[in-house]
Amino acid sequence: xxxxxxxxxxxAGAELNAFSxxxxxxxxxxxxxxxxxxxxxxxxxxxxxxxxxxxxxxxAAIVKQAQTRWALTDALVIHRHGxxxxxxxxxxxxxxxPHRADAFAAADFLMDYLKSRAPFWKKEVSATGAAWVAAQxxxxxxxxxxx
Amino acid sequence: MDVxxxxxxxxxxxxxxxxxxxxxxxVADLVAELSAREERYAAAFADTAALRVALDQTLATFDAPxxxxxxxxxxxxxxxx
Numbered sequence: 068x069x070x071x072x073x074x075x076x077x078x079a080g081a082e083l084n085a086f087s088x089x090x091x092x093x094x095x096x097x098x099x100x101x102x103x104x105x106x107x108x109x110x111x112x113x114x115x116x117x118x119x120x121x122x123x124x125x126x127a128a129i130v131k132q133a134q135t136r137w138a139l140t141d142a143l144v145i146h147r148h149g150x151x152x153x154x155x156x157x158x159x160x161x162x163x164x165p166h167r168a169d170a171f172a173a174a175d176f177l178m179d180y181l182k183s184r185a186p187f188w189k190k191e192v193s194a195t196g197a198a199w200v201a202a203q204x205x206x207x208x209x210x211x212x213x214x
Numbered sequence: 215m216d217v218x219x220x221x222x223x224x225x226x227x228x229x230x231x232x233x234x235x236x237x238x239x240x241v242a243d244l245v246a247e248l249s250a251r252e253e254r255y256a257a258a259f260a261d262t263a264a265l266r267v268a269l270d271q272t273l274a275t276f277d278a279p280x281x282x283x284x285x286x287x288x289x290x291x292x293x294x295x
Contacts, residue, residue: 101295116220116221116224117294118218118220118268118271118287118289120271121268121271121272121287124271124272125271125273146294157295158294158295178295181294181295182292182293182294182295183291183292183293183294183295184273184292185292185294185295186220186268186287186289186292186294187292187293187294187295188220188221188289188290188292188293189293189294190221199221199222199290199293200293201291201293202290202291202292202293206291206293207291
């Protein structure tokens with residue numbers, strides 16, 4: 068299991084290859100990569116703030132929950148902070164399990180929890196100003212399916 | 215204790231962290247004490263339903279006791295992923 072919180076970019080393909088090689092014998096590997104999206108047009112960059120110390124602990128706790136619920140042989144979470152241009156990878160989750168159902172479910176669970184339980188805050192900076200991204204009710208509702 | 219602020223809460227209060235001497239028994243008491251102190255706190259804490267709090271880096275509630283707590287953090291709902 069690996070959790071990385073970093074300012075530097077990462078190569079999702081290279082990460083997935085390395086994870087898959089390390090997960091030999093797992094039978095199923097699922098990965099998700101989140102990318103900075105220019106929703107309204109005119110986005111200069113995304114600024115991601117986080118809570119050093121709590122971030123790593125919160126993600127580790129979420130990964131531990133996933134390991135308790137599904138038969139995972141390995142898991143990887145990478146989440147960036149700092150200034151990210153449109154098109155840049157923000158975060159990545161990979162799970163390995165004997166069977167695909169567990170790998171998919173665990174990746175989905177990790178994404179839902181990372182979105183609203185890991186201390187990151189996104190700010191969108193455009194030519195016209197900057198605004199904090201508001202949490203969506205749907206993000207909180209998404210957690211209900213795992214209860 | 216150390217009090218930390220993140221995202222728009224940090225911007226509204228004007229500092230990322232500060233050391234505060236307080237006898238507040240709960241998070242809500244601390245919020246009331248700071249809000250009475252200066253307008254910038256009152257503005258940041260106007261709607262605590264829109265805020266989250268962590269005690270020693272673990273999510274908590276506003277009625278949680280502060281006894282033994284070293285670090286309190288206030289921030290808006292998280293928007294990771």
